[in-house]
Amino acid sequence: MTSNMPAIFMQELRILLRDRRALGLLLAMPLTLIIFLTLALQDIYTAKAGRSIDVALVSRSNCDAPDTICRQFMTELRHYHPDMPLLEPADAANVTHEILLELPPDMAATLEKLRSGAALVADEQIRLTFDPLLDQSVRAVVEGHVALSLQAVLINRATAELENAEAAFLSDIIPKAGNFDGLIHEQAIGGVKLPTPAQQTVPAWILFGMFFIVIPLSGSMIRDRRLGIFRRLLVFPVFRAELLLGKVLPFYVINLLQFGTMFAVGMVLLPLLTHIPQPLDFSILDLVFVTMVASMAATGYGLMVSCLARTEEQASAFGALSVVILAVIGGVMIPRFAMPDFMQNIAMISPFHWGLEAYQDVILRNAPLTVILPKLGVLLIFAAACTAIAALRFRWSEA
Amino acid sequence: MVRYPRATRNALDRLSLVIQSGSFFGLLGPNGAGKTTLISFLCGQTGGQYSHARILGFERSEISQYKRLIGYAPQEIALYPTLSARQNLTFFARLQNIGRQEVDRVLDWTGLRTRADDAVSQLSGGMKRRLNLGVALLHEPRLLILDEPTAGVDPLSRNFIFDKILELKDRGVTLIYSTHYFEEIRRLCDSVGVIHDGRLGAHGPLHEVLGEDMERSFLRIVGRDEE
Numbered sequence: 001m002t003s004n005m006p007a008i009f010m011q012e013l014r015i016l017l018r019d020r021r022a023l024g025l026l027l028a029m030p031l032t033l034i035i036f037l038t039l040a041l042q043d044i045y046t047a048k049a050g051r052s053i054d055v056a057l058v059s060r061s062n063c064d065a066p067d068t069i070c071r072q073f074m075t076e077l078r079h080y081h082p083d084m085p086l087l088e089p090a091d092a093a094n095v096t097h098e099i100l101l102e103l104p105p106d107m108a109a110t111l112e113k114l115r116s117g118a119a120l121v122a123d124e125q126i127r128l129t130f131d132p133l134l135d136q137s138v139r140a141v142v143e144g145h146v147a148l149s150l151q152a153v154l155i156n157r158a159t160a161e162l163e164n165a166e167a168a169f170l171s172d173i174i175p176k177a178g179n180f181d182g183l184i185h186e187q188a189i190g191g192v193k194l195p196t197p198a199q200q201t202v203p204a205w206i207l208f209g210m211f212f213i214v215i216p217l218s219g220s221m222i223r224d225r226r227l228g229i230f231r232r233l234l235v236f237p238v239f240r241a242e243l244l245l246g247k248v249l250p251f252y253v254i255n256l257l258q259f260g261t262m263f264a265v266g267m268v269l270l271p272l273l274t275h276i277p278q279p280l281d282f283s284i285l286d287l288v289f290v291t292m293v294a295s296m297a298a299t300g301y302g303l304m305v306s307c308l309a310r311t312e313e314q315a316s317a318f319g320a321l322s323v324v325i326l327a328v329i330g331g332v333m334i335p336r337f338a339m340p341d342f343m344q345n346i347a348m349i350s351p352f353h354w355g356l357e358a359y360q361d362v363i364l365r366n367a368p369l370t371v372i373l374p375k376l377g378v379l380l381i382f383a384a385a386c387t388a389i390a391a392l393r394f395r396w397s398e399a
Numbered sequence: 400m401v402r403y404p405r406a407t408r409n410a411l412d413r414l415s416l417v418i419q420s421g422s423f424f425g426l427l428g429p430n431g432a433g434k435t436t437l438i439s440f441l442c443g444q445t446g447g448q449y450s451h452a453r454i455l456g457f458e459r460s461e462i463s464q465y466k467r468l469i470g471y472a473p474q475e476i477a478l479y480p481t482l483s484a485r486q487n488l489t490f491f492a493r494l495q496n497i498g499r500q501e502v503d504r505v506l507d508w509t510g511l512r513t514r515a516d517d518a519v520s521q522l523s524g525g526m527k528r529r530l531n532l533g534v535a536l537l538h539e540p541r542l543l544i545l546d547e548p549t550a551g552v553d554p555l556s557r558n559f560i561f562d563k564i565l566e567l568k569d570r571g572v573t574l575i576y577s578t579h580y581f582e583e584i585r586r587l588c589d590s591v592g593v594i595h596d597g598r599l600g601a602h603g604p605l606h607e608v609l610g611e612d613m614e615r616s617f618l619r620i621v622g623r624d625e626e
Contacts, residue, residue, distance in 0.1 A: 007493040011479070018481050228475030232534070235442045235471040236494045237463070396444065 008246025022216035030209025102127040202266035203359035217302035218315035255295040300383035425588030470540030525556025
């Protein structure tokens, strides 16, 4: 018996390539998502570490605190807001800022109470008005710097009040002690300090697109079962294994082509068009390896759905819905870091989580294979489990 | 005996049958009687428990050796609808390791030469049936098994198929023809077996079985099972 797998493979590929709806689903849909989401989300991702925080200070105070606070902000947060305005109360109502710091009318009284540890009443508090859409961590940073500024004001006043030699010593030391420039050297894992939008979104949506192979794959399997093509082929001199392998392999190859296309558009073409630099200084070999394993998980899942569903409509509806749910759980649509702890744990049941982690290990962290392999192991177990379920439920015909 | 998973009764039970080489055997029975299951067993698609089964001189367990000698046309139009008639035939011919000239021969035989490059989905019901039959004939089998080959076919195409099948009979091909149309059996076959509830009732040469009046014979078999 000669090997008939190439003939079955080519036949299936020919049918698949003629199916414009399937190709549209597999390529156009994820490509559209990649292009739009990369462009739409670029501000959100850069906001995490790089854009300036729009803070304004309103003062009607009778002391030097506002100037000191501004100076403190300019020094400590100079990378973030080089141009923090100091507004009059009348002007504050006419402009919009992400954070508006409003000092109390009698700031001196507030400072005095802070020094003595007395409780502040409403009129003595600093009011912080913020945009409700602002990241909570940004608010915390600004609040921290207000506290630091006021500490500096209090220390300066205390040193000025001391008239002995130690005071002179302290007045010399304290300002210097507050200068922490160069204390911390920042270094991101893998050397990528600020991930680009493409690095964040492209792997996620590539995986999403790859898992949509479930629809054409299950549709094709169920169609062949319904039309009696499997039954007919069983009477041909064909091994059952080569029949199944020849049937599934084209979908695996399409999955890899899908990856290639989406990667090229998302990581090469899109950065060129948007002028957002996109470093490609990671191991392409590792990337291909991760893709091959992820594709096994995707085709294995498709095979399982094709054996559990009785009709093409069932497979299509269940396949699409389950992929979207797994993608949401796995962090494709909502990044895992934005999820609460219990959801982060639940994310681990989704193959998307492991696929995404493996991709980010390669693209962002430049991790060695030893770090990536356990994640790929989970994906392989997922693929094997799906294939085993498919084998148990497989039917050559509807009869 | 053949029983499908999760089924409550056997799909085939205590079946004993001899079909002479070169004969045209009709398998008659209502829907769900077990005709397709018997065909599946003969073709090696379905397993089962049996004491003795020889097909074309081979043991049933030697299915891989006699597969090449069997042609099978399922009751479904088991063709790829988006591909052309020629592409379908070429694919199935490749699996049989045979060349393009056989594809052309079958296109001529089925009368589809002028529609060879049309997608199967664009062909009429009768044309699809002819092509479905043609695929089974690509490798010129010694045993041709036809499972309800005229289902849903107009009278003109039905006659065309009958004429073609009788041509094969004249060439010495052994034919097993499953149907629930009594007229088809009477017109085509030289021997017949009546199957019901997975059991074979009256069977033998057509003139013997029909001589007893088919309908009464059928009723008598059911009555005997109930006794």
